[in-house]
Amino acid sequence: MGNEKIITSRRKFLKTATALAGATIGYAWLKSSQILLFAAKPKDESLPWYGIVIDIQKCIGCGNCAKACKNENDVPLEPFYFRTWVEQYTIKNDGSVNIVSPNGGIDGFKQMAPNEDIFKSFFVPKMCNHCSKSPCTQVCPVGATFESPEGVVLIDEKYCIGCRYCVQACPYGCRFIHPVKKVANKCTLCYHRLKKGLAPACMETCPTGARMCGNLRDKNSELVKFLKEHTTMILRPHLNTGSKLYYNALSSEVR
Amino acid sequence: MKFYIPPQIPRLALAFAVFISLFLILRHFLIPETFGEYGHYRGASLIDNTRPEIHYAGQQACFKCHQDIEDKKAQDVHSDIHCETCHGPGEKHVISSKAGDILKPSGRVFCGSCHIINAGKQKSTINQIDLDKHNVGKNCIDCHNPHQPWEMKK
Numbered sequence: 413m414g415n416e417k418i419i420t421s422r423r424k425f426l427k428t429a430t431a432l433a434g435a436t437i438g439y440a441w442l443k444s445s446q447i448l449l450f451a452a453k454p455k456d457e458s459l460p461w462y463g464i465v466i467d468i469q470k471c472i473g474c475g476n477c478a479k480a481c482k483n484e485n486d487v488p489l490e491p492f493y494f495r496t497w498v499e500q501y502t503i504k505n506d507g508s509v510n511i512v513s514p515n516g517g518i519d520g521f522k523q524m525a526p527n528e529d530i531f532k533s534f535f536v537p538k539m540c541n542h543c544s545k546s547p548c549t550q551v552c553p554v555g556a557t558f559e560s561p562e563g564v565v566l567i568d569e570k571y572c573i574g575c576r577y578c579v580q581a582c583p584y585g586c587r588f589i590h591p592v593k594k595v596a597n598k599c600t601l602c603y604h605r606l607k608k609g610l611a612p613a614c615m616e617t618c619p620t621g622a623r624m625c626g627n628l629r630d631k632n633s634e635l636v637k638f639l640k641e642h643t644t645m646i647l648r649p650h651l652n653t654g655s656k657l658y659y660n661a662l663s664s665e666v667r
Numbered sequence: 668m669k670f671y672i673p674p675q676i677p678r679l680a681l682a683f684a685v686f687i688s689l690f691l692i693l694r695h696f697l698i699p700e701t702f703g704e705y706g707h708y709r710g711a712s713l714i715d716n717t718r719p720e721i722h723y724a725g726q727q728a729c730f731k732c733h734q735d736i737e738d739k740k741a742q743d744v745h746s747d748i749h750c751e752t753c754h755g756p757g758e759k760h761v762i763s764s765k766a767g768d769i770l771k772p773s774g775r776v777f778c779g780s781c782h783i784i785n786a787g788k789q790k791s792t793i794n795q796i797d798l799d800k801h802n803v804g805k806n807c808i809d810c811h812n813p814h815q816p817w818e819m820k821k
Contacts, residue, residue, distance in 0.1 A: 472788045474781045476752055483756045484722045500787050520780050521787065533787040558708035560716075568712035571699070600716060607717045610725045617723065617752045619781055620792055 460627035461563045462601060463656040465638050466537050468663075470622035473498050473535035475517040477614035477623065482518075484602060484613035492516055493588040495599040496539035496614050500524070501665055503531045509665050536659070536666050537623065539614070540565060540586040540599035541647065544654035548578040548587060548598075557596065563628075563656060564601045572596050583651050601625060628656065722756035725749075729757060732764075736814055743815040744794075753777075753813065778807040 481496045482489055498517030502510040502524040510524050521535070542565050549557045549565060556571040557578055572595035579587045579596060590597040602612035610616070615623045626635030644658035647666065659666075704710025729750040730737045740746050751757050755770035775798055784795040802810070812818050 469789055470792050472781055472793050473785065476780075480723060480751070480756075485719070502787070520783065521785060523785050523787075527786055530786050533785075535787050555702070555707045555709070558706055558712075560713055561705055566712065566716050568709050568715065570715065571709055571712065603716045604719045605721055605723075608721065610721065610723075613723045616725060616749055619748045619752045621747060 456561050457629070459561050461629045462542065462606070462625055463563075463628040463635055463639075463658065464539070464542065464601070465624045465635055465644065465658050465660065467622045467624075467638075467642075467660040468534050468536060469661045470620040471498070471535040471537055472620055472622075473500055473517055473521045474619060475520055476617045476619060477537055478516045478518050480613040480617040481599070484605075485600070487597065488591055489518075491591055493591065493597070495586070495597070496537060499536045499538060500533065501536060501663065502533045503663075503665060504529050505531050507531075511667075532663075534661075534663065536662075537614075538584065538586070539657065540601070541584055541653065541655035541657040542599075542601060544656060545652060547581045547583060547651075547653060551577045551581040553577065560603070562606075564603055564606075565598070566600055566603060567596050567598060569593060569595050583648055583653065720758070722758050723751050724756075724758045724761045726751065728761050739812075739814045743817055745814060745816055773806060773808050775807055778813075 475498055478494055478497050481487065481494070485495060487493060487495060492515055494516045497513055498521075499511055499513040500517075500521045502512075504510070504525060512521070512524065514521065517535075517537075524530075524533075542559075542563060544559065544563060546559060546565050549559055552558075553575065554571055554573055556568040556573070558566060558568070560566050574589060574595045576589060576596070579589065582598075587596055587598045589595070602610075602614075605612055612623075612625060615625060624635055624638060626633040628636065630636065638660075639658060642660045644660050645662040646655040646658060647662075648655075699709050699711075701710035701712075702708070705713070726749040733750075736750075740748075753770075753772055755772075757769055760769040779796075779798050781793060782796050784797050788795055807813075810819055812820060
């Protein structure tokens with residue numbers, strides 16, 4: 413009687429073990445062939461991995477970048493939606509911080525206060541940070557926004573349903589709904605230009621060379637050289653967005 | 668001992684099989700072709716994103732014809748400024764070679780968009796002027812050659 417019990421429990425054990433092993437093998441097979449999951453493939457090392465540097469000390473707030481971006485990417489001038497824009501920060505002697513961005517800086521800036529009242533003042537160009545752990549791509553319900561193998565955050569305009577979820581998710585306010593196309597729109601780092609070997613429009617037209625983009629994998633690139641020689645900061649590091657837009661001489665007042 | 672299968676099990680199994688195969692068939696037609704090629708997105712969208720036409724040709728395209736301006740510009744402080752910063756998008760002009768397809772900006776306000784005095788600008792980066800005081804009533808290019816700003820016209 414006892415013997416039989418042992419035999420049945422052994423049979424049960426063998427059955428369970430075989431089932432588990434089979435399930436594991438099946439899962440591994442499904443996963444490797446990506447039938448169930450669209451798991452991200454390992455990053456292609458042969459492609460560039462783009463990063464951006466903005467040197468605040470060099471920016472003169474002329475608004476050429478914002479203008480050029482609108483021309484290049486067919487973003488209507490009005491209403492004022494921007495893929496890139498410029499802000500002027502004015503910190504007065506009493507400690508108050510004033511941030512202005514009239515028309516995104518396209519028409520230039522007027523000094524906020526007389527020189528003697530100003531503790532310091534500077535321009536901050538803003539654009540998509542092309543985060544490597546981007547909050548905006550994670551929330552897309554249809555997989556219409558993604559990080560390209562080159563580390564550029566792009567939008568699939570044919571697939572976007574215009575739900576505005578990504579617009580809310582971006583902590584840097586870099587997305588908007590295109591007033592004509594009615595789908596999400598954002599800086600693509602001029603992906604169409606990069607692929608042709610040209611610099612992005614904002615960097616092409618920056619008169620002082622305050623903006624730079626390049627390959628973070630290439631240790632001899634201008635960009636990596638700049639990052640080595642300067643102390644740079646990203647915006648909102650506490651949010652762990654993996655931002656690849658590095659600011660030189662960034663003040664703590666910048667949000 | 669004979670293994671006993673209750674009659675509802677095969678029926679349930681059949682129902683499951685039907686639903687699962689329906690799901691797989693629908694899924695096959697609903698998911699775009701290149702979805703999941705590189706990640707959770709349409710792989711073909713990468714190509715779509717390279718499709719937009721360029722409007723800024725890049726200054727190398729300018730110098731193919733305007734070699735003289737390149738030489739002129741190289742001698743002065745505007746050497747690092749690319750042509751299209753002032754002249755606007757130039758791809759149309761590169762294709763057509765018509766003078767009407769490119770901007771020829773002038774005027775105090777235009778030059779002032781960079782050179783107007785503002786506390787936010789570093790003095791070492793740019794020469795700034797007060798438009799209300801500096802030779803009021805004159806156009807900048809009356810005296811300065813925009814390609815060679817310190818080569819003063821007389």
